[in-house]
Amino acid sequence: MPLTHKKGSTDGTPRALRLTQLAARLRNGDRVALAKGISLAENDPARASKLMGLLRPTGRTFVVGVTGPPGTGKSTLVDKLIDSFRGRGLKVGVIAVDPTSPITGGALLGDRIRMTGHSSDKGVYIRSMASRGWTGGLSRATSQVIQLMDAAGFDLVLLETVGIGQSDIEVVGVSHAVLVVLMPGLGDDIQVSKAGLMEVGDVYVVNKSDLAGADTMIVSLLGLFRGSSRTPSVLKVSAISGDGIDKLEGAIESIRSRFTKGNQELRLKSIRGMIVETARASAMRKFAQASDVRADRLARQVLAGKMTVEAAAARLEK
Ligand SMILES: Nc1nc2c(ncn2[C@@H]2O[C@H](COP(=O)(O)OP(=O)(O)O)[C@@H](O)[C@H]2O)c(=O)[nH]1
Ligand SMILES: [Mg+2]
Structure with missing residues (x-):
């Protein structure tokens, strides 16, 4: 055939x-x-x-990125925030980017279990997206899912990422507000500064306040931002006991109210992220398709001593 x-x-x-x-x-x-x-x-x-x-999304959906190292309680917190915002009558979408594929299960299953309380609620839509196997296109796909949820009338999207590395920062780049979720005891400064999380957060959440060391962590976070031009909120919560969730909801609401009132800079932030990430994904795909054969030819020239690696790379870029 x-x-x-x-x-x-x-x-x-x-x-x-x-x-x-x-x-x-x-x-x-x-x-x-x-x-x-x-x-x-x-x-x-x-x-x-x-x-x-065809859809022409309206841009009325408020997107909250939730990032931070694995195990800090992001999914547990997202589950609590679904309750908070459902209580306000908002239609809530959740995108959970997960390191495991649907086939291998693992953490994905964990997230599903943590969020199953909402399975019968028509005002909540939860979707996991496997991060494995993506080469730069995850943020593009995420941007499109946000636009789909926007078109389908969701007021709020909670976007949980895996919390590992640069791809994560790109994924949360499409959000209007970014929560960085941390927990006591992992080496306070390292969690934030080494992971590139210093610049991205609007709200820094020290979760697991029921465990020892939360106050110390708050102090060192405040120290980290003292003298910097940024003044993000720093909050202590326990996703399990519910302590401090109201304050976190308040911090998100204060950003969301600027958004709903039409704050231009805030609206531009997410759209800008989507444009850049969509273009980046497309450029990377085209580059990968076009470069294999040419790279091989250039490698032969480098091996023959006719060209440096830098010169070959510059040639490949063109
Ligand atoms: N003690 C304590 N444990 C928590 C809290 N929030 C989450 N956890 C636990 O931390 C573990 C990781 O949580 P999870 O939400 O999957 O973290 P994620 O990897 O950041 O999404 C789970 O065993 C949770 O039950 C909290 O406030 N206090
Ligand atoms: Mg999780």
Whole structure:
């Protein structure tokens, strides 16, 4: 059977028409359509882009990035925040970027269990996205999922990331507000400054205040920001006991109220992040596709002593 027949549709319906239907259903908040849209964002960037063109998201969804080292209690905290914002009548979407694939389970299963309390609530939509296997496209996919949730009428998106390295910082770059979640006892300064978390947070949360060392950590965090031009909030909470969650909700609400009042800088921040990350993903993909053969040719020239690695790289860039 000729493979070319696989292109287009299998049932005779033009693909464009089906995208139009999908867009219409999404705008009505249809959860099945949302799930389909998210699958497109994960697996078919080109069609997902077309879908974005049809949806024209409004930019009214407020996005809260939640980052920080693994095990600090981000998922537990997100679960608590779902309750808080549902209590305010907001429709809440959750994107949990997870280091494990759905096939291997692991931490993904942990997150699911921590958030299952909301499975029957139609005002909550929780989706995990496996971070493994992505080469620079995760932030692009995340941006698209945010736009899908926006089109489907979600007021707030909580975006939990894995808390490891640069890709994480890129993922939270699409947020309006970033929570950095820490816990006592991991070497206070190291958690923040070495992980590149100093610059990204709007709210620094010391979770697990029920454990020893939380106050010391608060003091060293405040010390870290003293003398810097930034003055992020520093809060002590316990996701398990619920202590301090109201203050955290208040800190997020104060940023969100600036957003809903139309604060230009805040609105631009997330859109700027989405543009940069989408372009970056596309550039990296094109670069990877184009560079293999050329890199091989350049490597031969370097090996033959005709060129330096730097010169070869500059040539490849063009
Ligand atoms: N003692 C204590 N443990 C907590 C608290 N919040 C979360 N944990 C526990 O910390 C572990 C990691 O939590 P999780 O939410 O999966 O962390 P994540 O990796 O940052 O998402 C779990 O065993 C939680 O039950 C807290 O406030 N106090
Ligand atoms: Mg987690």
